[in-house]
Amino acid sequence: MVLLFLITAIGFLVLPASADAITDAVQVANNVYVSNYTIDPAVLFTGDTATATFYVTNGNANQSVMVNHATFGDNDILLTSGTYDTNVNIGPLQTRSFVFSIGTQRSAGTYYPSFSMSFVAGNGMYSRTPVKVDNTPLVMTIANKPDAFTQGVKEPISVQVSNPRNNDVKNVIFQATGDDATLMPSQTYIGYLAAGTSTLVNFTVTPDSPTTLFLNVDYGNGDNDHTINTTLPILFTTDKMQADPVMSNIVIALNNGTYDVTGDVTNAGLSNANGVTVTSGSPAMPQDPQKNYVIGTLKPDDFGSFEVTFTSPDSTTSVPLQLTYKDNDGNIITSIQNIDLTQAKTQTGSQPSMVPSLVIVIIIVLGAGGYLYTKKRKNQ
Structure with a gap:
């Protein structure tokens, strides 16, 4: 009988304590909730890692909450960091953050891993959180380029970089490389590129020979590095809109060993x-008075005359005439036209013309006649 009484008494004392503990656990669960969360990056590529941060708020104004375990993830979204397995206190009306590293190898889609938490007082809570996976990369397109490229001529190129993703990307860097070409600038830092936006990158290329430009964009999706690239062939063709100065009507004269060349230049x-x-090129040696001749600006269909003088070795049968001009960007463009010195007309520079001498004689005769006439009139 005594044993039975003791057992009954102990049972009476324990049961109310268990009921209070259950009540406290339920109250804790009812007052603790996830007030906010972030996933960075907000949208993952397959193979990316991200940082998930959960903000847990204790809505009870009088009672602290002791958390003894917290974790996040499932078979699709894998937890790559540790769980919270030590007691963490959340004071009345306070909010604490719980940070996890996650990763996935899943294909594109939306997944719902669980954030779960248990309390020292018993019971616990959990919530499912969407995590998006999208493998859409940035897009790079050639927005503007010249119709033709010419050796040594600087041309502008514009490249558009677009972000079709549903999240921002950071550390966006554009780079252009290529052999036998000068690129200015060869690298441009874009920085952040918001979701659904685009930006233009401008640079110039001065090719020395036909080549291929390699265009590359590096960017970060969170802390994950990604890249896109494309190529741009640089081929030399005729620019339909460029200036085209042409020499014509060339006349070559030889006077005492010096060649005098005249002609026209038409644009x-x-x-x-x-x-x-x-000007004249080697083996010709420019001489005064016209070592080179500056015509100036020629508008389309306009023309101008020139004259250059030079000497040349006796064995030379042809020399180049060099024509240079600048385009609207200041690029210097040169063309060469060879002239045949055997077609030169020899001037009689060593035999003075009879016309000046005849004029002098006539002046002297008229002067003498006038003098004699005047003198005769005075004598009369």
């Missing part, structure tokens, strides 16, 4: 030819 192109200059 047969569709753009201005600026600073048009004509």
Whole structure:
């Protein structure tokens, strides 16, 4: 009987304590909730890692909550960091953050891993959180380029970089490389590129020979590095809109060993030819008075005359005439036209013309006649 009484008494004392503990656990669970969360990056590529941060708020104004375990993830979204397995206190009306590293190898889609938490007082809570996976990369397109490229001529190029993703990306860097070409600038830092936006990158290329440009964009999706690239062939063709100065009506004269060449330059192109200059090239040796001749600016269909003088070795049968001009960007463009010295007309510079002498004789005769006439009139 005594044993039975003791057992009954102990049972009476324990049961109310268990009921209070259950009540406290339920109250804790009812007052603790996830007030906010972030996933960075907000959208993952397959193979990316991200940082998930949960903000847990204790809505009880009088009672603290002791957390003894917290974790996040499932078979699709894998937890790559540790769980919270030590007691963490959340004071009345306070909010604490719980940070996890996660990763996934899943294909594109939306997954719902669980954030779960248990309390020292018993019971616990959990919530499912969407995590998006999207493998859409940035897009790079050639927005503007010239119709033709010419050796040594600087041309502008514009590249558009677009972000079709549903999240921002950071540390966006554009880079252009290529052999036998000068690129300015070769690298541009874009920085952040918001979701659904695009930006233009401008640079110039001055090719020395036909080549291929390699265009590359590096960017970060969170702390994950990604890249896109494309190529741009640089081929030399004729620019339909460029200036086209042409030499014509060339006349070659030889006077005491010095060649005097005259002619016209006509701009047969569709753009201005600026600073048009004509001079002779090796083996010719420019001589005064016209070592080179500056015509200036020639508008489309306009023309100008030139004259250059030079000497040349006796064995030379032809020399180049060099024509240079500047396009609207200041690029210097040169063309060469060979002239045949055997077609030169020899001037009689060593035999003075009879015309000046005849004029002098006539003046002397008229003067003498006038003098004699005047003298005769005075004598009369």
